[in-house]
Amino acid sequence: MSLSAKRPQSFGCEPRPIYDDGGPNGNYSNGINSTLNISNDENRNIRLDFNELSVEPSADHLYIFDNSGQDPVFLEEYSGTFSPFTEIFETSDISLIFLSNSSITYPGFKIDLGCAELNSTRNNILDIDWQVSPNPFEQSLTLNGLPDGEWALELQTTDGRTVKSWPRMRTSAGGKLTLSAEDLPAATYILQATDEDGGVAVKRVIKK
Numbered sequence: 001m002s003l004s005a006k007r008p009q010s011f012g013c014e015p016r017p018i019y020d021d022g023g024p025n026g027n028y029s030n031g032i033n034s035t036l037n038i039s040n041d042e043n044r045n046i047r048l049d050f051n052e053l054s055v056e057p058s059a060d061h062l063y064i065f066d067n068s069g070q071d072p073v074f075l076e077e078y079s080g081t082f083s084p085f086t087e088i089f090e091t092s093d094i095s096l097i098f099l100s101n102s103s104i105t106y107p108g109f110k111i112d113l114g115c116a117e118l119n120s121t122r123n124n125i126l127d128i129d130w131q132v133s134p135n136p137f138e139q140s141l142t143l144n145g146l147p148d149g150e151w152a153l154e155l156q157t158t159d160g161r162t163v164k165s166w167p168r169m170r171t172s173a174g175g176k177l178t179l180s181a182e183d184l185p186a187a188t189y190i191l192q193a194t195d196e197d198g199g200v201a202v203k204r205v206i207k208k
Contacts, residue, residue, distance in 0.1 A: 010039045013115040018048075020098060020108035028055075028108040032100040037067065040092035044115035047088050052110040054081040060100040062109060067093040076204075081106070085188045086158040087204070088116050116160070126199040130175065132191060136206035139182040141191070146175035149196055153179060155205075156190040163189070181207065 018036065020028040040046055048064075055062060057080040065072040068091045075089060098109075130145035143153075153166040163184060169177050186207050193201045 010041050011113065013042055013044060016113040018111040018113050022108050024110060027105040028100055030100055030102045030105060032098055034098050036096045038094050040115055043092045045088055045090050046092060046094055047086065047114045047116035049086050049112040050082065050109065051084055051112060052107060053078055054106045055079055055108060056104050056106055059103065063097040065095045066091045067095055088158050126201045128201055130201060132203045132205055136208045138208050141179045141181060141205060143177040144174060146171050146177060146193060148175065152194045154192045155181060156192060158188055158190060
């Protein structure tokens with residue numbers, strides 16, 4: 001499956017590869033502006049296993065949007081070179097948009113498309129403006145902007161396994177919380193914050 005595909009691509013849960021226009025072994029081309037729309041026939045969360053992701057830093061970009069609503073919603077943007085990682089998106093309908101300029105080309109991306117379920121149902125998503133820093137992090141995370149109250153925090157792997165939890169933490173001034181996670185291995189994690197009423201806020205974080 002290539003981002004040069006002209007029609008929306010639907011799939012069940014069988015794994016499928018996604019490549020840039022250079023295919024599995026070549027570099028992508030200059031001046032690319034390609035979109036791949038993907039819809040899961042089984043209405044499951046979409047999983048992307050990034051086996052390789054290497055694009056010109058700050059110049060070429062891979063964007064992901066959620067197409068399940070009336071208007072596309074921005075999910076992620078990637079630029080640079082990354083170690084292999086996995087992303088799970090809580091939607092069955094996404095777009096991948098790849099843009100390259102007219103200078104240097106890189107190996108691009110090799111992605112395995114599939115489906116997965118997260119550990120949490122997350123059926124009460126909070127609409128709040130909160131931040132996590134630094135991200136990527138090495139030892140600890142600072143959370144800012146959470147509403148005042150007690151929060152249960154979890155760090156999950158991208159396949160939904162909880163690896164660290166903080167059952168009850170109360171925010172300080174400015175909705176601030178600090179989490180220590182220096183013992184975790186380098187990887188991409190899902191940070192889930194749950195308030196006293198069961199409302200959930202989620203962020204993707206990277207441990208260096």
